[in-house]
Amino acid sequence: MSSNAIVVVSWGEGRDGLPAGAVEVLTLGRKVAAAAGADLAWLVIGPASDKLAETAGQYGVASLERIEDAKLESFAPDTLVAAVSQYCESNNPKALLFNQIEETRQIAPRVAGRIGGGVVTNVIDIDASGDLKVTATAFGGDTNVVYELSGASTFAIAVNSTALVAEPAEAPTNPAAESVSVDLSSVEERFAVTQRPQAEGPRLEDADIIVSGGRGLGTPENYKLIQELAAALGGLPGASRPIVDEGWIDSSHQVGLTGKITRPALYLAAGISGASQHMAGCSAAKVLVAINKDEAASIFRYARYGIVGDCLEILPELIKAAKS
Ligand SMILES: Cc1cc2nc3c(=O)[nH]c(=O)nc-3n(C[C@H](O)[C@H](O)[C@H](O)COP(=O)(O)OP(=O)(O)OC[C@H]3O[C@@H](n4cnc5c(N)ncnc54)[C@H](O)[C@@H]3O)c2cc1C
Known part of the structure; x- marks a missing residue:
């Protein structure tokens, strides 16, 4: 790959078998690469679906690059940081674009620190017609700020893929596939995950239907209306933060800036005011x-x-209708 490329960095598998949000970030990456006159590369780390090459072509990727290593079989932040940093040292990309999932917060800033670059998070758009002008949300989505990034360093950019729409390229490519060689032998993970909060069952981030409740439900007992309607519709129950903080339901159900970022086909919000921090997870x-x-x-x-x-009158009617 030529230096100065725009590189989308992905790992893990989302609901369609591809890394979560990858096609949305590739769509933005293609626009940025075209405006900057640079190549678009896709660096996929760890185990991945056999749909990668086909997807890379559909989204206009020039080179599909893979880092595979036994240490990267599951999410391993120290190893990932080392892998991406070594990749940057050898390839000198202009920008790394990450999908902003929880894990990215552990990776993007550390990569930027290690390679002496800059980092921007919560990004929703990038104008690359001159220096990179990066638009990001701030204050929980209340406002947008534009950062102008100049200089020769590589920028790590965490993109909110829920704000983007995936669009395949008008002219598909036939990307070169490359295996990237990195030396991860001396990297030790400093933290071990001994227990995951919700190891089993479907994830809110992957749900097609979510029924969420908020403080307007009045009492913890009324949250069962949310659970019942979600079950009747074949969806999952979600919650606003105050009722999670109050212990009505556990935090794996919290939607929002400090909870899950969801992208369902249907989101039903009952007794929720619509604060920007909640909307960040369902808009x-x-x-x-x-x-x-x-x-x-x-x-x-x-x-x-x-x-x-009154949601306490309307939810029971919706449950009846959904069940029938
Ligand atoms: C840094 C930060 C991060 C945050 N992260 C999150 C986050 O991740 N997720 C999140 O949700 N919040 C988050 N918040 C909190 C957020 O700002 C709001 O306070 C919260 O979303 C409000 O929750 P709510 O809508 O349930 O409650 P409220 O704002 O109290 O709204 C309750 C709503 O219910 C309506 N209502 C009352 N009774 C009924 C009834 N019987 N029938 C129908 N409607 C009724 C009311 O009209 C009102 O609109 C965060 C805040 C900060 C500062």
Whole structure:
């Protein structure tokens, strides 16, 4: 790969077998590479689906690069940081684009620190017609800021893929496949995960239907209405942060900036006001339905369908309808 390339960095498998958010970040990467007159590379680390090459071609990737190592069979942050940093030292890319999932927060800033580059997180757009102008959300999505990145260093950019739409390239490519050689023999992981909070069962991030409840439910007992409706619709129950903090439901159900970033086909929010920190986790839903007794609640600004009324009366009716 030529130096100065735009490199999308991915690992892990999302719901379609590809790394989560990869196609959305590749779409942005292709636009950035075209504007910067640079190559688009896709660096995929660890085990990966056999759909990679086909997807790389569909999304206009010039070179598909793989780092495989027994130490990268599952998420291993110290090893990943070492792998990406060594890759940068040999290839000198202009920018690394990561999908911003929880794990990225452990990787992107450390890679930037190690290679002497810069890092920007919460990115929603990049203009590469001159110096890189990177638009990112700030204050929990309340405002946008634009960073101008100049200089010769490599920039690590964590992209909020839920703000993007995947678009295959008009002219598909036939990417060169390369195995990247890195020496990870001396890297030791400093932390071991001994227990995962939710090792089994479907994940909120992968759900097609989510029914979420908030403080408007009134009491912890009423959260069962959310669980019942979610089950009747074949979806998963979600929650706003205050009711997680109050212990009505565990934190694996929290949607938002400090919870899960979801992308369902249907998101139904009952008794949730629509604070920006909550919307950061559900605004990419294809259809958002809100039930709130306050017609001025900000959630209605985002909702495709809004029901003004008492969720304690409306949820039982929806459960009946869904069951029948
Ligand atoms: C750094 C930071 C990070 C945060 N991260 C998150 C996060 O990840 N996720 C998150 O959710 N929040 C997060 N928050 C909190 C966020 O700012 C809001 O406080 C929170 O989302 C509000 O939760 P809520 O909508 O359930 O409660 P409220 O804001 O109290 O809203 C309750 C809503 O219910 C309605 N209501 C009341 N009774 C009924 C009824 N009977 N029927 C119908 N509607 C009714 C009310 O009109 C109101 O709109 C974060 C805040 C900060 C500062």
